[in-house]
């Protein structure tokens with residue numbers, strides 16, 4: 001216990017001894033998972049879209065690896081009803097059976113239903129916003145059976161500019177949701193304006209840390225300023241933020257994440273088509289290690305096998321859903337002699353973070369994430385001294401003097417053939433299938449939680465042993481262009497080692 005990683009000790013203390021400091025609605029104890037239509041489909045929403053998508057999330061086994069919330073984004077209302085206490089009215093063309101019926105459909109499949117609104121006069125799409133209508137809207141959503149609210153920041157009438165003003169505006173909705181008595185996961189979306197990582201945890205279950213993501217690995221866009229080391233406390237959230245831009249912004253604030261309250265790096269772009277497979281692997285790995293909510297943002301009706309295989313990787317999701325709830329941190333980032341898509345030096349970086357011990361010993365497992373910003377394959381390495389720097393600087397951590405199993409978390413990525421078989425066995429028309437059972441064994445949260453799977457050494461979650469790293473050693477990996485290597489390190493028994501070897 002004495003040498004356990006500091007992060008996990010703090011989390012245990014916060015959760016068990018002092019009580020969790022996050023918003024107290026019992027939700028998002030691990031980062032929330034689900035799907036939202038915005039990235040792929042924008043305002044093109046309907047009852048049918050949600051029903052088809054929900055069915056496919058079940059058929060494709062995505063529900064069974066943890067994706068739970070089906071979230072309807074902007075553009076669903078036709079305004080307020082003066083005859084009904086100014087409550088919001090769902091668009092009767094897009095949602096002919098009404099929202100309560102949609103929520104029932106989601107619940108019947110064992111999924112949660114999420115909706116969207118805005119802490120302003122209008123939503124970003126120009127529909128009625130909830131500023132000043134927090135109580136009536138929270139009551140409406142609760143009456144419909146809504147389980148999740150994404151709450152945006154457009155047209156906020158200038159109620160921003162410092163942390164108190166922004167937090168008060170968002171707290172009003174948090175209080176209104178709480179007063180309904182229905183646990184509704186609160187996903188705060190003010191794009192990192194007024195530093196929500198400082199105040200979001202007592203109000204909401206997650207807070208966006210940047211302007212909107214777009215489907216690009218590293219292309220600079222002037223509308224999303226603040227790059228690399230200058231991403232710290234960026235004042236203009238902007239939009240069109242690349243994966244590397246958001247990764248940099250996250251690197252400074254990872255310690256703000258805790259059970260019930262997470263840094264939201266924005267919805268996933270996996271499957272939207274503009275990035276390479278390696279880039280999507282790196283994007284998904286990064287979001288998982290940083291304990292971002294994992295909200296799929298692709299059109300599931302046209303998902304490609306390779307993207308289903310990424311989104312289904314339970315070994316990577318197990319890092320995200322780890323019971324210790326501690327985010328990985330960036331240990332180093334180096335310029336290389338190569339250039340990135342913008343002509344700037346391409347960077348390589350290494351992140352590591354403590355996970356729950358799966359050995360039953362005193363030492364936490366560790367996740368190691370190597371990210372290659374080069375346009376060329378790169379041999380990357382990480383020393384135990386750097387991986388465990390939180391437990392002692394310059395190689396003084398006791399873990400540096402131990403041996404570790406190095407387990408590749410991408411080794412058991414589902415094959416494209418298996419993913420294609422799963423997709424072929426279903427249909428957007430929703431015909432019954434059990435195709436999820438015809439391929440190699442998969443992890444299933446509907447019968448075993450990630451915490452239970454990890455505690456029982458489930459091999460799907462632990463990844464494949466590729467090698468062992470010896471005391472004071474180095475983890476080496478050949479990493480694809482704009483790709484990632486991701487490992488789980490597990491302590492090898494020290495009992496067999498002689499005292500003077502330690």
Ligand SMILES: *[C@@H]1O[C@H](CO)[C@@H](O)[C@H](O)[C@H]1NC(C)=O
Pocket residue numbers: 024025026177178179180181182183184
């Ligand atoms: C409302 O807040 C109280 C106090 O934090 C908490 O105990 C309760 O569980 C919350 N209820 C809901 C429905 O979120």
Ligand SMILES: *[C@@H]1O[C@H](CO)[C@@H](O)[C@H](O)[C@H]1NC(C)=O
Pocket residue numbers: 081082083084089
């Ligand atoms: C507005 O509310 C009234 C009273 O509840 C109801 O009769 C009417 O159908 C509602 N109108 C719409 C468009 O929902």
Ligand SMILES: *[C@@H]1O[C@H](CO)[C@@H](O)[C@H](O)[C@H]1NC(C)=O
Pocket residue numbers: 085133135136
């Ligand atoms: C109308 O909404 C307000 C909150 O905006 C609420 O206090 C009031 O109880 C509602 N009235 C009815 C009749 O539902």
Ligand SMILES: *[C@@H]1O[C@H](CO)[C@@H](O)[C@H](O)[C@H]1NC(C)=O
Pocket residue numbers: 081084087089136139140143144
């Ligand atoms: C009236 O408002 C209530 C609560 O806000 C809501 O549950 C109900 O669906 C609304 N009725 C109509 C007809 O819009």
Ligand SMILES: *[C@@H]1O[C@H](CO)[C@@H](O)[C@H](O)[C@H]1NC(C)=O
Pocket residue numbers: 337
């Ligand atoms: C990068 O360039 C410098 C200066 O040309 C050279 O000394 C160094 O070896 C290069 N590093 C790599 C990794 O190629």
Ligand SMILES: *[C@@H]1O[C@H](CO)[C@@H](O)[C@H](O)[C@H]1NC(C)=O
Pocket residue numbers: 358359360455456457
């Ligand atoms: C999991 O594996 C570790 C290392 O082999 C072992 O020490 C531990 O007892 C195992 N736990 C269970 C529940 O089997």
Ligand SMILES: *[C@@H]1O[C@H](CO)[C@@H](O)[C@H](O)[C@H]1NC(C)=O
Pocket residue numbers: 380381474476
């Ligand atoms: C690790 O990478 C650095 C920088 O590329 C290099 O100088 C060093 O030799 C590498 N170490 C090993 C063990 O490969």
Ligand SMILES: *[C@@H]1O[C@H](CO)[C@@H](O)[C@H](O)[C@H]1NC(C)=O
Pocket residue numbers: 411412464
């Ligand atoms: C990983 O281990 C499993 C089970 O031991 C094995 O079936 C699979 O082929 C291995 N994968 C790789 C890439 O080595």
Ligand SMILES: *[C@@H]1O[C@H](CO)[C@@H](O)[C@H](O)[C@H]1NC(C)=O
Pocket residue numbers: 424425426427429431432433
């Ligand atoms: C799904 O439905 C389509 C269209 O009716 C049919 O061609 C296909 O065979 C069905 N697949 C399964 C697995 O039932």
Ligand SMILES: *[C@@H]1O[C@H](CO)[C@@H](O)[C@H](O)[C@H]1NC(C)=O
Pocket residue numbers: 433434435437438
């Ligand atoms: C489920 O899949 C298995 C294996 O492919 C098949 O034998 C069985 O008939 C299927 N069951 C149903 C109900 O479709």
Ligand SMILES: *[C@@H]1O[C@H](CO)[C@@H](O)[C@H](O)[C@H]1NC(C)=O
Pocket residue numbers: 061064436437442444445446447
């Ligand atoms: C996952 O477990 C649930 C509950 O036991 C079961 O209904 C479902 O069929 C399982 N899914 C798969 C893909 O095996």
